[in-house]
Amino acid sequence: MKKIVISVVLVLVIVIFSLVWGKDSPEPSQSLALINGLVIDGTGSPPVKGAVIVISKPHIVAVGPSIKVKLPPNIEVIDVQGSTILPGFINTHVHHGYSEYNLQAWARAGVTTVRDLGANPRAPLFSIRDNLNKINKNARLIAAGPFLTAPAGYPLVPFGSSSALELDTITEVRQKVKQLLDQGADVIKCGVESGDIFGLSIPVLSLEKLSEIVRIAHEQNTRVSAHISVSKDLERALNAGVDDIAHMAVDSVPDRLIKRMIADDVYWVPTLELWTGVGHGFGEKAIHNLRRFNQAGGKVALGTDYGGYITEFDLGMPDREIKYMQEAGMTPAQIIMAATRNAAYVCNLADTLGTIEPGKIADLLVVKDNPLHDLEALTEVQMVIHNGVIIRSQVP
Structure with missing residues (x-):
């Protein structure tokens, strides 16, 4: 009987511990950084070479040259190797x-x-x-x-x-x-x-x-x-x-x-x-x-x-x-x-979409070459990010 009671108590302790741990423990990291990109931000500004984009799902939190953007610790980093990054x-x-x-x-x-x-x-x-x-x-x-x-x-x-x-x-x-x-x-x-x-x-x-x-x-x-x-x-x-x-x-x-x-x-x-x-x-x-x-x-x-x-x-x-x-x-x-x-x-979404700027939703298109030189580059999709989440990727 004592063994049964102890077993029940142990089960209850494990269940309670699991619930508490599940509630209080942090969610898995939802941060992502794209580095070494050529950013065409959609505003009409000149492209930025060697750029970094920091994403905290679903938003863009930082964008700019690598010397100006500091990467947060424990962030997933993807090197796009000179590919072009545009707004979706x-x-x-x-x-x-x-x-x-x-x-x-x-x-x-x-x-x-x-x-x-x-x-x-x-x-x-x-x-x-x-x-x-x-x-x-x-x-x-x-x-x-x-x-x-x-x-x-x-x-x-x-x-x-x-x-x-x-x-x-x-x-x-x-x-x-x-x-x-x-x-x-x-x-x-x-x-x-x-x-x-x-x-x-x-x-x-x-x-x-x-x-x-x-x-x-x-x-x-x-x-x-x-x-x-x-x-x-x-x-x-x-x-x-x-x-x-x-x-x-x-x-x-x-x-x-x-x-x-x-x-x-x-x-x-x-x-x-x-x-x-x-x-x-x-x-x-x-x-x-x-x-x-x-x-x-x-x-x-x-x-x-x-x-x-x-x-x-x-x-x-x-x-x-x-x-x-x-x-x-x-x-x-x-x-x-x-x-x-x-x-x-x-679309009445200018405050949230359409450009690569801090605070905007991270809808991004990554293509191999520069579409400002040849718009055919838009068909060479390397990655698509939607709401801060990668939904297609061919980047190594």
Whole structure:
């Protein structure tokens, strides 16, 4: 009997000790340092050679030349051997983002965040997003939810799309936009498509309704993205006060609208890959208009419209979009900023993503060579870090 009692007591002591030890003992180190890197930080500043980045999951805590950054004790150190370190890329215009397969393909390529601008309103989109974002191998999903449009508006016409939410009265606008925001929409997407490129006359939300959408979104610190394809719809969107324009216009954009976009600090998401895939000369017109906008000093955010049309798109690093941006006269530095700092702003995440700075979330892309010399280097992925955790590595 005494042996049984002693055994029970010993078991209880071990269990209690284990619980106490598990509670009080420190977690395994979540710190990491990358050394000997060439850092392109996304701000437009010159690259830093021989740089060190110190990460304490999930944030960057220090970055700079090795002579200025002191490594904490007991930290995991990875020598990237002269490879280039950039912020994780962001694709600000995709569809089919509620797919673990797609999100992991983007993340492995170094596109660590995507913004989905339209999906079926009958699905529990934001709970799906939240669950997908719990899986660190997935790219971060920024979700608009459904596409807001007029009754029988675009994309219901001409595509019969199920990704749209029709808004009829101003009361309905207020109710449904507030409901979307309350449910957790990260961004609001509205259609301003009158149908010219389709040879149709498609109903468009009135300026009053568009302006009310923007007012309600801005009251809750949420940005509004507007689909357009021609200049008259661009002007309507600008009159309503939207934050970014989804798709480059494919007609002749008046200089005054380009100047107005710049004055109003409205970003353009060109989706050149889409327009080139559609054909009809739209790709060339979009590239020409992007060239004019960029030369005038406009702010561009990278976005492709992945899955938004029946044409081929790059899943992963948007190589073709980048190539077309180069054709439009954008420099490698400008393209990198469009895919990082500017894209983070469009996603309303400029305070947390898009640049390599202390306090920002450690979403990093490490590539073998310098993409400022040749953007093809972006395909030579050595490492991807997402939320401070390595999710892909080929560095010895």
